[in-house]
Amino acid sequence: MTERLGHKQTAAMFTLMVLGREVPNPELKELVGFTLTGKERTQLNDGGYVASEKSGRTFVHELTDRGWAWCEKELGAKTPPPPRPQSTLCSVLYLVLGGFDDFRRKRNLHLADVFGTTTPAPAEPVEDLETRIRVAYRELVREPRGWVGLVDLRPKLGAPAAEVDAVLKELSRAGKIHLVPEDNRKALTAADHEAAIRIGGEDNHFLSYEAL
Structure with a gap:
């Protein structure tokens, strides 16, 4: 079972997972309506899930290796319910993510193989x-x-x-x-x-x- 994170922290982790790169707080705000600050940020930093760096007057965040591993485990954790507060949409989303995880595992894919595509492909194979x-x-x-x-x-x-x-x-x-x-x-x-x-x-x- 994965460590249970708060609703906002879980949302931030999945957002960073999908983007697969460093993401500044202003972009988080624009994309998902919130920034990763305060206790939510420091807990993720201290837990080794997210690396955050001050860039000018804002923070930039990126998943660590442990963060990617947490996302993989969370997608496959079909027994634990979504973090609170829960909603019908949140519960359905977890069912969708669980189905995606089954697809990923059958094809022996890591999340980084799917979402970590923002790094420019090297010219050499x-x-x-x-x-x-x-x-x-x-x-x-x-x-x-x-x-x-x-x-x-x-x-x-x-x-x-x-x-x-x-x-x-x-x-x-x-x-x-x-x-x-x-x-x-x-x-x-x-x-x-x-x-x-x-x-x-x-x-x-x-x-x-x-x-x-």
Whole structure:
């Protein structure tokens, strides 16, 4: 069973899921009639579901890997009722989402495969670059699921940074890899900063494959 979130938080999570990218509060307001602020935002941030970053005078939000996983579990949770306050439309919507989840599972799709389509497709076929990322990771890693620095990985790929970033973000959303920042910021070099990938308002410097 997934952690139960409030009505507004659930709506925000599903909105970010469908858009599949960073979304500023003004756009949320325009699309769904509310912004993600205050306690609703901080709880989602603290729970690791949503990454929020201050941009000028507003916040920008994006689902984290854990947020995508929560959405997948929530869609498939047919026993728990929708969050309160409930309405007939809300209950029907959950039935529709449950039917969509059955469709997704039968075709072995992740939510990011369906909704994470806003990232521009790389010019190079994803399969080729994804394979090269996996091969380079194997060459560099020292233990199963170990961490490899992007500063060491990128030179082995021979592809533009934007194309590599697009594939890494898709792999991350699909749960195939994990990306984390360097804890000791003082240890970062200029090359580390340049090689980092920015997701959810945070620079990430290390990669680990969930399984090879």
